[in-house]
Amino acid sequence: xxxxxxxxxxxxxxxxxxxxxxxxxxxxxxxxxxxxxxxxxxxxxxxxxxxxxxxxxxxxxxxxxxxxxxxxxxxxxxxxxxxxxxxxxxxxxxxxxxxxxxxxxxxxxxxxxxxxxxxxxxxxxxxxxxxxxxxxxxxxxxxxxxxxxxxxxxxxxxxxxxxxxxxxxxxxxxxxxxxxxxxxxxxxxxxxxxxxxxxxxxxxxxxxxxxxxxxxxxxxxxxxxxxxxxxxxxxxxxxxxxxxxxxxxxxxxxxxxxxxxxxxxxxxxxxxxxxxxxxxxxxxxxxxxxxxxxxxxxxxxxxxxxxxxxxxxxxxxxxxxxxxxxxxxxxx
Amino acid sequence: xxxxxxxxxxxxxxxxxxxxxxxxxxxxxxxxxxxxxxxxxxxxxxxxxxxxxxxxxxxxxxxxxxxxxxxxxxxxxxxxxxxxxxxxxxxxxxxxxxxxxxxxxxxxxxxxxxxxxxxxxxxxxxxxxxxxxxxxxxxxxxxxxxxxxxxxxxxxxxxxxxxxxxxxxxxxxxxxxxxxxxxxxxxxxxxxxxxxxxxxxxxxxxxxxxxxxxxxxxxxxxxxxxxxxxxxxxxxxxxxxxxxxxxxxxxxxxxxxxxxxxxxxxxxxxxxxxxxxxxxxxxxxxxxxxxxxxxxxxxxxxxxxxxxxxxxxxxxxxxxxxxxxxxxxxxx
DNA sequence: CTGAAAGCGCTTACAG
DNA sequence: CTGAAAGCGCTTACAG
Numbered sequence: 006x007x008x009x010x011x012x013x014x015x016x017x018x019x020x021x022x023x024x025x026x027x028x029x030x031x032x033x034x035x036x037x038x039x040x041x042x043x044x045x046x047x048x049x050x051x052x053x054x055x056x057x058x059x060x061x062x063x064x065x066x067x068x069x070x071x072x073x074x075x076x077x078x079x080x081x082x083x084x085x086x087x088x089x090x091x092x093x094x095x096x097x098x099x100x101x102x103x104x105x106x107x108x109x110x111x112x113x114x115x116x117x118x119x120x121x122x123x124x125x126x127x128x129x130x131x132x133x134x135x136x137x138x139x140x141x142x143x144x145x146x147x148x149x150x151x152x153x154x155x156x157x158x159x160x161x162x163x164x165x166x167x168x169x170x171x172x173x174x175x176x177x178x179x180x181x182x183x184x185x186x187x188x189x190x191x192x193x194x195x196x197x198x199x200x201x202x203x204x205x206x207x208x209x210x211x212x213x214x215x216x217x218x219x220x221x222x223x224x225x226x227x228x229x230x231x232x233x234x235x236x237x238x239x240x241x242x243x244x245x246x247x248x249x250x251x252x253x254x255x256x257x258x259x260x261x262x263x264x265x266x267x268x269x270x271x272x273x274x275x276x277x278x279x280x281x282x283x284x285x286x287x288x289x290x291x292x293x294x295x296x297x298x299x300x301x302x303x304x305x306x307x308x309x310x311x312x313x314x315x316x317x318x319x320x321x322x323x324x325x326x327x328x329x330x331x332x333x334x335x336x337x
Numbered sequence: 338x339x340x341x342x343x344x345x346x347x348x349x350x351x352x353x354x355x356x357x358x359x360x361x362x363x364x365x366x367x368x369x370x371x372x373x374x375x376x377x378x379x380x381x382x383x384x385x386x387x388x389x390x391x392x393x394x395x396x397x398x399x400x401x402x403x404x405x406x407x408x409x410x411x412x413x414x415x416x417x418x419x420x421x422x423x424x425x426x427x428x429x430x431x432x433x434x435x436x437x438x439x440x441x442x443x444x445x446x447x448x449x450x451x452x453x454x455x456x457x458x459x460x461x462x463x464x465x466x467x468x469x470x471x472x473x474x475x476x477x478x479x480x481x482x483x484x485x486x487x488x489x490x491x492x493x494x495x496x497x498x499x500x501x502x503x504x505x506x507x508x509x510x511x512x513x514x515x516x517x518x519x520x521x522x523x524x525x526x527x528x529x530x531x532x533x534x535x536x537x538x539x540x541x542x543x544x545x546x547x548x549x550x551x552x553x554x555x556x557x558x559x560x561x562x563x564x565x566x567x568x569x570x571x572x573x574x575x576x577x578x579x580x581x582x583x584x585x586x587x588x589x590x591x592x593x594x595x596x597x598x599x600x601x602x603x604x605x606x607x608x609x610x611x612x613x614x615x616x617x618x619x620x621x622x623x624x625x626x627x628x629x630x631x632x633x634x635x636x637x638x639x640x641x642x643x644x645x646x647x648x649x650x651x652x653x654x655x656x657x658x659x660x661x662x663x664x665x666x667x668x669x
Numbered sequence: 670c671t672g673a674a675a676g677c678g679c680t681t682a683c684a685g
Numbered sequence: 686c687t688g689a690a691a692g693c694g695c696t697t698a699c700a701g
Binding site for chain 1: 342343385387388389390391392394395398400402405409410411412413415416417419420423424427432433434435436437450451453454455456473474477478479560564589590592593594596597598616617620621622623
C-alpha cells in the first residue's frame with residue numbers, strides 16, 4: 006500500500022498486451038482493435054489505472070491545465086465568475102489551477118511564473134496586471150493569456166471587458182430621471198480599470214449635464230467601506246438623495262447605513278444603484294438596482310478563444326445590462 | 338514565437354554548463370558552486386526559463402498538486418473555505434487544482450479520477466462522498482484524502498468535522514433562554530451529514546425538554562428556500578417566535594420574509610439563529626446570531642496533515658463558536 | 670563540484 | 686492492427 010501508482014506497464018502485463026496498446030486504448034481515434042481496447046479497459050478497471058496526465062502532457066506538450074489567477078476569491082462577484090470559469094473549463098476538458106493573489110503586481114508575477122512551471126496552456130487573469138515583459142515570457146513559453154476587466158491591451162492576449170463607461174452614464178441618467186437632486190458617487194481606493202471606467206462615465210455625464218456631484222473613494226471595495234462612506238455622506242448637512250456605488254458590495258453597505266443607521270426609506274428618501282448583480286443584490290432587504298456582470302458570457306468567451314488554436318490578439322467588449330429592482334424611485 | 342517553451346538544455350547551452358548543473362541550480366541544497374548557480378540563474382532569467390514541474394513531478398513522483406473538490410463554489414461559505422485552502426496550499430508550496438462538482442456521488446467519482454490523472458498528492462473533498470472502493474483506488478495511487486464535514490470515516494483519510502450536534506443543542510437552549518415559546522427548525526432537502534447533525538442536536542434537545550417543534554426541510558440550501566419556508570411558517574395560524582436555521586443562507590431568507598413580508602421586528606417578534614457565519618450574517622440588515630465555521634482552522638488542519646509525510650487515519654473535531662449579534666432577544 | 674547516463678510514464682513515428 | 690524503439694524535460698545515482 007506504499008505510494009506505488011498503477012502504470013501503463015502494469016495494465017499491459019495484466020492484459021497481456023504491449024504498453025503501446027494500452028496507450029492507444031486511451032487515445033480516442035487510435036488504431037486498436039475493439040477487442041484489445043476492451044481487454045485493456047478491463048485490466049485498467051481492475052487495477053484502478055488512470056492515464057498519467059503529467060507524462061502525457063509532457064510528451065504531447067499540452068498539459069490540459071489552465072491557471073485561474075485572482076485576488077479576493079471569497080467575494081461574491083469573484084467567486085461567481087470563478088465558478089463559471091471552473092465549470093466551463095472542466096466541461097471543455099481542461100483542468101483549472103487556482104492561484105490566489107493579493108492583487109499586487111508582484112503577486113501576479115509570481116502567479117504567472119507558477120503557471121509557467123506547470124506549463125499551463127493558458128492563464129485567465131482576474132486581478133492585477135502583468136507587465137509586457139512578463140506577457141512576452143508567457144507567450145514565448147506557449148501560454149495563452151486572457152485578461153478579464155483589465156484595461157491595457159497586451160499583444161497576443163484576449164481581453165474581455167465591459168462597457169463600464171456606458172454603465173456610469175446610464176447610472177447618472179437613471180438617477181436624474183428618478184428625480185434625484187443631490188447626487189453622489191461612491192467608490193473605493195482600489196482604482197482598478199473597471200472601477201475607473203464607471204467613475205469616468207458618471208462624472209462625464211454629470212459634467213455634460215452641468216450638475217456637481219459629491220465623490221467618495223476610500224478603503225477596500227467592500228461592504229464595510231460602503232457602510233462607512235454611506236454613514237459619512239448621510240450625516241452631512243447636504244446628504245445626497247441619489248447614489249451610484251461602483252460595486253454592489255459598496256451599495257449594500259450604503260443601503261444599510263441609510264436604513265439601519267438613519268432610518269431612511271429606499272427609494273422614497275434615497276435612490277441607490279450598484280454594479281455586479283451579486284446574489285445579495287436580489288435579496289429582499291436590498292432589492293438593488295444594478296448592472297449585471299455577464300459572468301456566464303465572460304467565461305464562455307474565454308473558453309471559446311482558448312479552444313480556438315489560433316486565437317489572435319483580441320478585445321471583446323461585452324454589453325452590460327441594467328437590472329431594475331426597487332432601490333430607485335420610479336418617476337411619477 | 339511558436340509554442341517552444343524554454344528548456345533546461347537551452348539554459349545549459351546559454352550558460353555553458355551541463356543540463357545536470359541547471360537541474361542542480363534549481364534544487365535547494367544540491368551541490369553546486371555558487372558561481373555555477375549564479376551563471377545558471379542569469380541564463381534562466383535571460384531566457385525566461387521556469388523548471389517544468391510536469392517533468393519534475395514525473396521523476397520525483399510528487400506533482401505538487403492538490404485537488405480541491407467542491408460543489409456550489411460560488412456560495413459564501415464554500416468560497417470562503419476554498420479561499421483559505423487555496424492560500425494555505427500555495428503558501429505551503431502546493432498548487433491547488435479546482436474541480437467543481439454537482440454534489441452527486443457520481444460527480445465526486447469523476448472528480449477523483451480526474452485528480453488521479455494528474456497524480457495530485459491529495460484531494461480535499463468538500464462536497465459529496467466517495468465510496469470505499471474509490472477511496473482505496475486513490476490510496477493505492479498514493480493519494481491522500483481529506484474529507485471536510487463528511488460523516489462516514491474512511492481508512493487512510495483525515496476527516497475534519499464540527500460539533501454540529503452540539504450546535505443544534507446550543508441553538509435550542511439559546512432560543513428557549515430568550516423566552517421563545519414556539520420553536521421551528523428550518524433546513525433544506527440536501528440532507529448532508531453536517532446539516533443532519535445540527536438537526537439531530539436541536540431535535541434531541543427539544544425532546545429532552547419535552548417541547549414540540551415545527552420542522553421544515555425542502556429545496557436547496559439557499560436564500561430562496563429560506564424566504565419560502567419563512568413565508569410559509571410565518572403565515573400559519575401558529576407562527577413560531579424562535580427559529581433555528583441550519584445555515585446562514587436559509588436564515589437570511591427567513592429574516593427577509595419576517596421583515597419585508599410580515600413587517601416583523603427582529604428580535605422583538607422573532608428570534609433567529611443561523612450557522613456558518615458568512616459575511617452577510619454580519620451585515621447590519623441581518624446582524625445574525627450564528628455559529629462560526631472555523632474556516633481558517635479547517636484549512637490549517639488539512640494542510641498540516643498533508644505536510645506530515647505519515648499522516649495516518651484521523652478524525653479531527655473542531656469546536657464551533659456561537660457569534661452573538663442581534664437576531665436573538667436578550668432575556669430580560 | 671561536475672557531467673554522462675539511466676530512467677520517470679507516457680506517446681508516436683517506424684516497421685511489420 | 687500491433688510492438689520495439691526513440692524521445693518529451695527533468696532528476697539522481699554513479700563516476701570522476
